[in-house]
Amino acid sequence: MARASTTSDAFNAVAEPRRRQILDALASGEHSVGELVEALHVAQPVVSKHLKVLRDVDLVSVRDAGRQRLYRLNGAPLRTIHDWVRSYEETWSEAFDRMDGVLEELTSQEDQ
Amino acid sequence: MARASTTSDAFNAVAEPRRRQILDALASGEHSVGELVEALHVAQPVVSKHLKVLRDVDLVSVRDAGRQRLYRLNGAPLRTIHDWVRSYEETWSEAFDRMDGVLEELTSQEDQ
DNA sequence: TTGACATATTCCAATATCGGCATGTATTCT
DNA sequence: AGAATACATGCCGATATTGGAATATGTCAA
Missing domain, CATH: 1.10.10.10 (Winged helix-like DNA-binding domain superfamily/Winged helix DNA-binding domain)
Incomplete structure (x- = not known):
């Protein structure tokens, strides 16, 4: 089957x-x-x-x-797709990339 | 075929x-x-x-x-989907709906 | 090397999908 | 009513897709 x-x-x-x-x-x-x-x-x-x-x-x-x-x-009905895809936006968005950079910076400062 | x-x-x-x-x-x-x-x-x-x-x-x-x-x-690769779907956002978005309302109002005023 | 483990690939059967063609159905026109 | 127009639907053949089972490939461990 x-x-x-x-x-x-x-x-x-x-x-x-x-x-x-x-x-x-x-x-x-x-x-x-x-x-x-x-x-x-x-x-x-x-x-x-x-x-x-x-x-x-x-x-x-x-x-x-x-x-x-x-x-x-x-x-x-496209909203369903939009919402689903949007939850992955951080994967490609430059804005999120920059935010990641900031977060990494903060984290490395914490480690010191 | x-x-x-x-x-x-x-x-x-x-x-x-x-x-x-x-x-x-x-x-x-x-x-x-x-x-x-x-x-x-x-x-x-x-x-x-x-x-x-x-x-x-x-x-x-x-x-x-x-x-x-x-x-x-x-x-x-999801960005392609995101961009395509996003161009339809005005169809469902409340923000766009409100904007449409304003536009209609302006239009009807024009008609007078 | 042999065997266990992790993953990929192949073959198969069931089903889904798509386009082409013919036909059905509803509406308008004369 | 009969013909033409606009669209939907049914049937068919070709191909695609999916999961199952078996098997191949690669890696680690004893």
């Missing part, structure tokens, strides 16, 4: 480059599926499927407008 | 829950594979495989220490 971990969360949704492209496109505002198809230069079903994944994790919301469906970005 | 997009980047590496667990465990400092196995309660080959993925995207570094290998976190 092998088990693949199916995690349909924001992390997973955003791991796919095309889905990030879609979110990037929606950053400028509401867009129809057709507009996204044109922007991404891919087939329409491909876009619709990725939009479904984004809907499932609530990264986008839809609104019916005649025969088109207008998608709108909802960044809220 | 169908093509699955194999993107071995930080986004992808971090999309896997167990790999986030490993990074979380390494946040407390250097750890051996055995320690990670114990912490995650999974089989050793599983940990080794995930560590390989993390190595490939440079999220961890290794150091030989006798017959064990000590892994250390390297958060630098």
